[in-house]
Every structure is written in C-alpha cells, then in structure tokens.
Amino acid sequence: MTDVQTRKLTRIQREKREVILQAALNAFSVHGLRGATLEKIAVEAGMSKPHVVYYFGSKDAIYTELLESLLEIWLSPLRDISPQGDPLAEILTYVRRKLRMSQEMPRESKLFATEILHGAPRTGASLSGDLKELVDEKADVISRWSAEGRLARIDPHHLIFSIWAMTQHYADFDVQVRAVLGAPDDAALFSDADAFLTDFFVRALRPTAT
C-alpha cells in the first residue's frame, strides 16, 4: 500500500479526496461500478486519471470507501427510532426522514440499490451482521408496541421492508416516477409523496378500536 490513504491527511488532502468521492458518487450512482470509468471520474474531479488512483489506490477502493463512509448516515433514521416515543409518531418520523433522504440524497440511495441488486459482493457480511442486528432490535420494539395495543398487529420486519421499498423507490426509480407523472417539479412530487405515505401508514398502523 503506497497510496495516500494509509497516512495522516492534511487539510488539502482531505479536500481532494472529498472532491474525488463526490465525482465518483455521481458516476457510480448512474452507471454502477463497472459502467463508471476512472476517466469520467477524473474529468469531473478536475484532475488526471493517475492522480485519482494516487489518492485511493484503485477504482474499487473508491467505491468501497463510498459505501462504508455512507452506511452510518444511511442507517441513522432507523437507529433513531426510540422505544420511549409514541409508536405511530416514531414510525411516521422514520418514514418521513427516509423520504427526505430520497429527495436530498438520491445518488446515495442508488449507490446502495445497485450494490444490493448485484448481490452485495462488498456488503454481504455487513447485511447479515450489523444490519440484521439493528433491524431485529427495532423489530422487537415494534412488536412490543403491537402487543401493547399501541399499534396495529403487523409483521415488524416486513413493515420495515415496506418503508425501505416505498421511500427509496422515489430516488432509485425517479426516472420512471417522473415519466409516469409527466415530469413534475421536485418540491411538488415529494410533497405529494409525503402526504400519500403519511396517510397510508396511518391507516395501516393505527390500532383498531376494540
């Protein structure tokens, strides 16, 4: 390992790495790992191809670094679900934060989507390890809420899947969504989606009166 990655970084080095990571995120999120080229990343980052390699060692290393550095942010809304909060409010907040992330971080959403779609060769261990642990923990919380009658009886794991699916759909398949809706502006689209999802989950999750 002779790349700059393994040593202490100066401010300028950190900034350069950040520029490269942003350019790489643009490329990878649209074309995938194989489809994106070092050349395209270098041009967008405003430096030469060897210079990009100099900072990360390889194209693969940039991709892996992106995935790892974004994972915590990506999972934070789920992590923040609190057992002490109001059940319906906690879940609605989670849904809304995930939807807002689809609006504000569509590239990150697509990056994870392609990675998992292609079999998660770099993230497989993390999925069945840390992610499973986190989801199981929150699923337990939701189960308890259901058992206490504070939430409709519902399979907590599949509920979490449904939230992932519905919110990330607006980022991952935005081309299709916008084509079908006739290219609405961003604000209108996500405002409608927020209203829809809120209403949808309230109906599905409000405990039925006994």
Added chain:
Amino acid sequence: MTDVQTRKLTRIQREKREVILQAALNAFSVHGLRGATLEKIAVEAGMSKPHVVYYFGSKDAIYTELLESLLEIWLSPLRDISPQGDPLAEILTYVRRKLRMSQEMPRESKLFATEILHGAPRTGASLSGDLKELVDEKADVISRWSAEGRLARIDPHHLIFSIWAMTQHYADFDVQVRAVLGAPDDAALFSDADAFLTDFFVRALRPTAT
C-alpha cells in the same frame, strides 16, 4: 445488418435464440449490462462467443431484445385490472400477481430495475409513452372507485408506485431481505410477504364507514 435476426427463423434458430436469451438474462440480471460479458453468456449457452454474436449482432442487441420481449408480460397484471370488478379485490389481485412475479421471475424484475436505475437509456420513450398511458388509464379507474366511496380516498398514481415498490422489493433486493430475515426458505418468505401485503393494503384501501 447481416445477423440472423432480420430473416425468417426456423424452429432450431428460434430455440438457439431462446437458449442465448436465457443465458443472457441470468448474466444481465446479476451483473448489469456492462458487468455481464459475452464470454459468460456464451459459456452458459454452450456455444462460442462469435456464435452468440452471429445470432443477435451484438451484446447490446441481446439486452434490448430481452427488455422488449419481457415488457408485455411484465405489465400484464396492471393491464388486467378491470373497472367492472370489485375495487378492493381487483387491487389485491394485482398486488398478489406482482408479488408472485417477484417470486417466479426475479431475474426479469432485476433486469428492469437496473435498466431504470441507470436512467432507462433504452426505455425512456416507452416509459413516458406507453407506460404513462397505461398507468393514467388505471389511475382513472381507481379515482372513480374512490369517488364512488367503494375505496378509500387515495392518490392513485402513488398507490401504484407503492405496489411496484413493495412487491418488486422482494425480488430486486432479495439478498438484503434474506440476510435480514436469516435466510428463510422461499416458500415461507413469500407466504409471509403475501399475508403482510394483503393485510396492509386492506387496511389502507378499505373505505372508511361514513
């Protein structure tokens, strides 16, 4: 154009093309257009690389042919929603057929998912043309049902998006779903998903008593 595609096909030619298309579907659905190689397709199809090219002209042509030939099947459940049927039953049937397609045709689901995720360069016109037309038509039907009080008041376009998202999630992100659930067998997973989705959409769509 000198490939066999442009001429009338014998039975043997059709069968060979079908073998190639199946091998290509395996490769493209896992690795995407760029990630899949002609070599891998040829090996799996049991013939040489030039032979594969001989039958379709190019790797791109195989990919495009796959997308086009699968589109009708892929949209048929939506097309079959009948304005004459019972509203809730029609939509639940749609949800279940889409979920069954995720179980039985995961490769096709992933093929469309990667295509749209990467910006739908080959399908863009079809999305804002035929697909938009079909979705708008069915959205009108759902709107009428809502207006007549036979279904909850709900945004029909976003309802259709939510059905796409939740059902296709089980095919497109199956690696993640299985990792989080601890690798359940196929039958159990989709049986649970069916029960969850049925219950979920019944709650969300049943008209509220006035």
Added chain:
DNA sequence: GTCTATAAATCGATAGAC
C-alpha cells in the same frame, strides 16, 4: 452454421519526468 484466431477498442493501473 460453427469454430479458432485475432483485430480493435476500452480501461485500469504504472513508469517516470518534472
């Protein structure tokens, strides 16, 4: 129709000057 051999292009990564 089907193959082997290979051309042609692309792309990730390295060498070496400054």
Added chain:
DNA sequence: GTCTATCGATTTATAGAC
C-alpha cells in the same frame, strides 16, 4: 504531488477456415 505517456489486461466484434 502532478502530469504525460504507455503498458497490460479485458472485452467486443470480425476474419476466415471448415
């Protein structure tokens, strides 16, 4: 640290024998 030039590997597609 940063560049130009280029290597070497991969990969799509073609040439040409059978």
